[in-house]
Every structure is written in structure tokens, then in C-alpha cells.
Amino acid sequence: MSRMLRASAIMAAGTMVSRLTGFVRTAVLASAIGVAALGDAYNIAYTIPFILFDLLIGGMLSSVVVPMIVKAQKQDADGGRAYEQRLMTVATLALLAIAVVGVLCAPLLxxxxxxxxxxxxxxxxxxxxxxILPQIAFFGIGAIAGAILNTRDRFAAPMWAPVLNNVIVIAVGLTYHFISRTGGDVKAATSSDLALLGLGTTAGIVVQSIVLIIAVHRVGFRFVPRFDLRNARLGEMGRAGVWTLAFVVFNQIGFIVTTNLATGATGKAIEQKLGHVAGIASYSYAFQLFQLPYGIIAVSVITAMLPRMSRYVHDGDLGAIREEFASGVRLVAAVIVPAGLLLMVLGPAVTVLIFAHGSTSVTDALNMGNVLQVFGLALVPFSIYQLLLRVFYSFGDTRTPALIVAGNVVVNSGLSFVLYLTLPPHLIVMGLAMAFTASYVVGGVAAWTLASKKVGGGLGGRIVASGLSRMYVAAIPAAVIALIALWATQELAGVTPLSSAIMLVAGGGLGVVGYLVISQRMRIAEISSIIGLVAGRVGR
Structure with missing residues (x-):
């Protein structure tokens, strides 16, 4: 636990700064271009490189590439250096080709x-x-460099590099805000406006990738192009990657359904002359906020956990895998449980404070906050689901996660279609968030059952359930405190960015303090460990 906590703390610090600057970035862009037609257009364009990257390389990183790099480090006479160079060569050539094809096919996408x-x-x-599409080449090369760093237990650079990306895009958004008269009016957007937004976004990824390349160079990796690809184990990677590709394809099918239904909600509102309702931009921004606690703690734990579990599998130590997973779940839940409840209460306060400026109205921000409240329900099942998948990946098993996600997408898409057809336009995007939540509850149950069989002795379900129950007991009073502060502030001051700040300071601050005090009284070990680590670092 202590080793995982130390590694996770390093990553969590970088991730927290990255996510916070990411929120500033998102708030600046939302203020500059709004969450209506121009905001929707930007968010759709922005997601395409990530979709292509996930389809072709991104899904391979955690499930195939990291375990294979670890295997090469253990088995190859040179410690896997030649294999890493071949991998970087293949990735660079493939990503450049993908970027070119993507630009040509942009209208179809x-x-x-x-x-x-x-x-x-x-x-x-x-x-x-x-x-924006050319950034896929730089993003992918940086991701491969990050994977190489992770296998060397160097986690800081991959977590801190996105901060520079965010700073650059913040500067782009501010520049747009001050020099453009377009605002969020998609009809008035000029070619120079679009060039600033698009090329500025790509510049952020370029700088992020350069930082990661420098970091991997400092740990001893030297990129020498190698074209002896017969030794690149592409066949082995391909066999493992077939199911990984299926996994990513299923996920992207679900995402395509969501984007179409979210943009369809906006179209319905226009047809019915209802004014602007939550669309794909609102869904995307709410999802980014939802991922803050997940990104700070869960991603950090997952990143530290996967290389170690891969080594335990190689050594045949199933008991260590079970212990590593159970410790990871409890550590993640200690933060995720109260965060999910607080999002359910304070979601609108968060979005009004961050987004209700410039081209984004208070009403738009409240719509986004309602979506965020629903996402709060998903935080615990989503995080545990992601941890469970790493159990399979540590075994090199990509087939089982692909089958699980197929069921997940069926549940999500099916329920999303039903809600799209039955809900009024202003509730459709909230319904999409609810479908997302339901799918991860179902998927989490299936993944837990199969992962327990995989490790041959269960995953400590009773211990984990007991820990989660105690954390919820400690967190519910915190949510009640936040709810009282929310109600009182709304009654006295209404809903404005200033009153929302008061709600968050009073409700969120008192709620967190209450959770910490109660959890200490209940002797929840994970909270004590986190507090001890933070206190120790602050005292240095």
C-alpha cells in the first residue's frame, strides 16, 4: 500500500495541476466560443484525433504495449532497448500516415x-x-514515450507535460477572446478565427510531446530508427491487439452514438424553437469535470499498478496480484466515494462558477451542471471498472475486456436510444449521462465476476464492500452539509458565479472537512495513509 501510495502521490500531484489547468482551459474556451453551435463544432473536431488514436494505437498502450515492453526488458539481452526503438519507429511512421489520411477524410468523419x-x-x-487532426502524430509519439517512462517507474513527466499543453491553449482562448468579435456566433466565425483555434490547439499537443521526448531521453532511451521489423514482435502484438482493437471499436461505436444523440438533442430544440439546450459541448465539458477526481487518484493508481501486476503475472504470484488490486480499489474509493456524492450535490455550482462567463450564460452552465450531477452517480462504478480491466491486461488477456465492453456498449447505446426517443430535448443529454452510469454498473459486475476467476481466488469482495460501506457512511454527512450550504446560499443570493463560489467554499469545504473527521473517527486506514503522506510532504 505504501509503495503504491508514494508512486500514486507523485502522479496525483501532476495530474491535479494538469486537471486544474485543464479546467481553466475549458472555462476560457467556453467563455470565448460558448457551448452552442461554435462550441459544439469545436468539441466535435477536437475529439476526432483522440478517436483515431484510440482506434489505432491508444488502446494498445495499456493493454498490450506496456506488458510487452516489460517482457522485453526482462527477456532481451539489451534490456529491451532495441525493441523500444523498433516500437517508436513503427509508431512514428504509422501516425504520420494516419494524420495525413485523417485530414483528407475530415468531412466524412x-x-x-x-x-x-x-x-x-x-x-x-x-x-x-x-x-486539429495533425496533432494525432505528436500525441501518439508522446504517448509511446510516456509508456516507456512508465515501465521504468518514471511517472512524473507524463502527468506534468499536459500542463504546458493547457497553458498554450489557455493563451489561444484568451487571444481569441480579445481579438475576435465573433464570440460564439458560428455564422460570423472567420477563417482567421478558425485557424487560431485549430492551430493553437495543435500547438499545445506539439509542446506536450516534445516534453515527453526530452524526458524519455533523460532516462537513457535513445531513439535510433530501426527497420528490422521482423524482430519487432508485431505478430505477437497483432494477435493480442485484435481483441484490443475490438475493445476500442466497441467503445468508439458507443461514443459515436452519444455524439449523434447529443447533437440530435440540439437539432430537436431548434425544430421546436426551445432555445439552446445541453448538447455535445455541454456533455463533453461535464464529462471533463466528472473525470477530475478519477484522473487525480484512479489514473495515478492504475498507472502505478499495471507494470507491477504485469511483473507479478510473469513471476506467477497470483496472491500479490489480488493484494495489489484490493489495495488499489480501497485507495481509489477513499477519494472517489465522497467526490461522487459532492458532484451530485454541487454540480451546478461548479459549472456556473467555471463556465458562466462571456459567451456561456448562467442557464447554459446550469444545464451543464445538471449533466454533471448525473455523472456523479457514475464515478465509483466507472473507476472500479477501469481498475478491473487492468487485471486482465496484466495477464495479457485482451479478449475478455473486449467482450465486457461490447456488453457495456449495448446497454449504454440501447438505453440512450430509448431515452432520446422518450425524453424532451432539454433532458436528453442528462439521459445520456444516466445511460453511461447504468452501463458501467452492469459492466463492473461482469468484470468483477470474470476477474475473480482469472486470479483464482477472488478479489476480496467482502473486504472491498465493507470498506466502501464505511466510506459511504463517512461521506453521506458531508453531502448533507453541502446540500444545506447550497440551499442556504441559493435562498439568500440566487445563482451567480459569486454565489456559486460561496456554495463551493462553504458546502464543499465543510463537507470535505466533515468527511475527513468522520473517517478518522471510523479509522478508515486509506484516509489516514493519505493524510499522513500529505502531512509528511508538507512538513518537509
Missing amino acids: IQLLTTDLTPRATEVATTLARY
């Missing part, structure tokens, strides 16, 4: 991801996509 966009919004989204 926009059509695939959207429903009922206006012709002008479609044109803007396509132009932005062409500016």
Missing part, C-alpha cells in the same frame, strides 16, 4: 459523428478538424 448540424456548423467543424 464529421458526418459520421453528428446528426442535424446546420450546414454552416458542419463547414466550421470540418475546417477545425483539418487544423
Whole structure:
């Protein structure tokens, strides 16, 4: 536990700064371009490189590439250096080709991801996509460099590099805000406006990748292009990657369904002359906020956990895998449980404070906050689900996660379609968040059952359930405190960015303090460990 906690703390610090600057970035962009048609067009274009990266390489990183690098480090006479160079060579060539093809196919990609966009919004989204798509090459190369760093237990650079990316895009958003008169009006957006937004976004990823390349160079990796690809184990990677590709394809099918239904909600609102309702931009921004606690603690634990579990599998130590997983779940839940409850209460206060400026109105921000409240329900099942998948990946098993995610997508997409057809336009995106939550509850149950069989002795379900129950007992009073502060502030001051700040300071602050005090009284070990680590570092 202590070793995982120390490694996770290093990553959590970088991730926290990255996520916080990411929120500033998102708030600046939302203020500059809004969450209506221009905001939707930008968010659609921005997601395309990530979709392509996940489809072709990203999904391979955690499930195939990291375990194979660890295997090469253990088995190859040179400690896996030649294998890493071959891997970087293949990735660089493939990503450059993908970037070129993506730019050429941008109109088709926009059509695939959207429903009922206006012709002008479609044109803007396509132009932005062409500016943003080249970043896939730099993003992918940086991700491979990050994987190499992770296998050497160097976690700081991959967690801190995105901060520079965020700073650059913040500067781009501020520049747009001050020099452009377009605001969020998609019809008035000029070619120079779109070039600033698109190329500025790509510049952030370029700088992030350069930082990671420098970091991997400092730990001794020297990139020498190697074209002796017969020794690159591409066949082995391909066999393992077939199911990984299926996993990513299923996930992206689910995402495509979500983006189409979210843009369809906006189209319905326009047809019914209801004004702007939550669309894909609101869904995307709420999802980013939802991922803050997950990104700070769960991603940090997952990143530290996977290389160690891969080594335990190689050594045949199943008991160590069970212990590592159970410790990881309890450590993650200690933060995720109260965070989920507080998001359910304070979601609108968070979004009004961050987004209700410039081209984004208070009403738009409240719509986004309602979506965030629903996402709060998903935080615990989503995080545990992600931890469970790493159990399979440590065994080199990519087939089981692919089958699990297929069921997950069926539940998510099926329920999303039902809610899209039955809910009024202003509730559709909230319904999509609810479908997301339900799918991860179902998927988590299936993944737990199968992972328990995989490790041959269960995953300590009773111990984990007992720990979660105690954490909820400690966290519910915190949520009640936050709810009282929310109600009192709304009664006295209404809903404004200033009153929302008061709600968060009073409700969130008192709630967190209450949770810490109660958990200490209940002797929840994970909270005590986190407090001890933070106190020790502050005291240095």
C-alpha cells in the first residue's frame, strides 16, 4: 500500500495541476466560443484525433504495449532497448500516415459523428478538424514515450507535460477572446478565427510531446530508427491487439452514438424553437469535470499498478496480484466515494462558477451542471471498472475486456436510444449521462465476476464492500452539509458565479472537512495513509 501510495502521490500531484489547468482551459474556451453551435463544432473536431488514436494505437498502450515492453526488458539481452526503438519507429511512421489520411477524410468523419448540424456548423467543424487532426502524430509519439517512462517507474513527466499543453491553449482562448468579435456566433466565425483555434490547439499537443521526448531521453532511451521489423514482435502484438482493437471499436461505436444523440438533442430544440439546450459541448465539458477526481487518484493508481501486476503475472504470484488490486480499489474509493456524492450535490455550482462567463450564460452552465450531477452517480462504478480491466491486461488477456465492453456498449447505446426517443430535448443529454452510469454498473459486475476467476481466488469482495460501506457512511454527512450550504446560499443570493463560489467554499469545504473527521473517527486506514503522506510532504 505504501509503495503504491508514494508512486500514486507523485502522479496525483501532476495530474491535479494538469486537471486544474485543464479546467481553466475549458472555462476560457467556453467563455470565448460558448457551448452552442461554435462550441459544439469545436468539441466535435477536437475529439476526432483522440478517436483515431484510440482506434489505432491508444488502446494498445495499456493493454498490450506496456506488458510487452516489460517482457522485453526482462527477456532481451539489451534490456529491451532495441525493441523500444523498433516500437517508436513503427509508431512514428504509422501516425504520420494516419494524420495525413485523417485530414483528407475530415468531412466524412464529421458526418459520421453528428446528426442535424446546420450546414454552416458542419463547414466550421470540418475546417477545425483539418487544423486539429495533425496533432494525432505528436500525441501518439508522446504517448509511446510516456509508456516507456512508465515501465521504468518514471511517472512524473507524463502527468506534468499536459500542463504546458493547457497553458498554450489557455493563451489561444484568451487571444481569441480579445481579438475576435465573433464570440460564439458560428455564422460570423472567420477563417482567421478558425485557424487560431485549430492551430493553437495543435500547438499545445506539439509542446506536450516534445516534453515527453526530452524526458524519455533523460532516462537513457535513445531513439535510433530501426527497420528490422521482423524482430519487432508485431505478430505477437497483432494477435493480442485484435481483441484490443475490438475493445476500442466497441467503445468508439458507443461514443459515436452519444455524439449523434447529443447533437440530435440540439437539432430537436431548434425544430421546436426551445432555445439552446445541453448538447455535445455541454456533455463533453461535464464529462471533463466528472473525470477530475478519477484522473487525480484512479489514473495515478492504475498507472502505478499495471507494470507491477504485469511483473507479478510473469513471476506467477497470483496472491500479490489480488493484494495489489484490493489495495488499489480501497485507495481509489477513499477519494472517489465522497467526490461522487459532492458532484451530485454541487454540480451546478461548479459549472456556473467555471463556465458562466462571456459567451456561456448562467442557464447554459446550469444545464451543464445538471449533466454533471448525473455523472456523479457514475464515478465509483466507472473507476472500479477501469481498475478491473487492468487485471486482465496484466495477464495479457485482451479478449475478455473486449467482450465486457461490447456488453457495456449495448446497454449504454440501447438505453440512450430509448431515452432520446422518450425524453424532451432539454433532458436528453442528462439521459445520456444516466445511460453511461447504468452501463458501467452492469459492466463492473461482469468484470468483477470474470476477474475473480482469472486470479483464482477472488478479489476480496467482502473486504472491498465493507470498506466502501464505511466510506459511504463517512461521506453521506458531508453531502448533507453541502446540500444545506447550497440551499442556504441559493435562498439568500440566487445563482451567480459569486454565489456559486460561496456554495463551493462553504458546502464543499465543510463537507470535505466533515468527511475527513468522520473517517478518522471510523479509522478508515486509506484516509489516514493519505493524510499522513500529505502531512509528511508538507512538513518537509
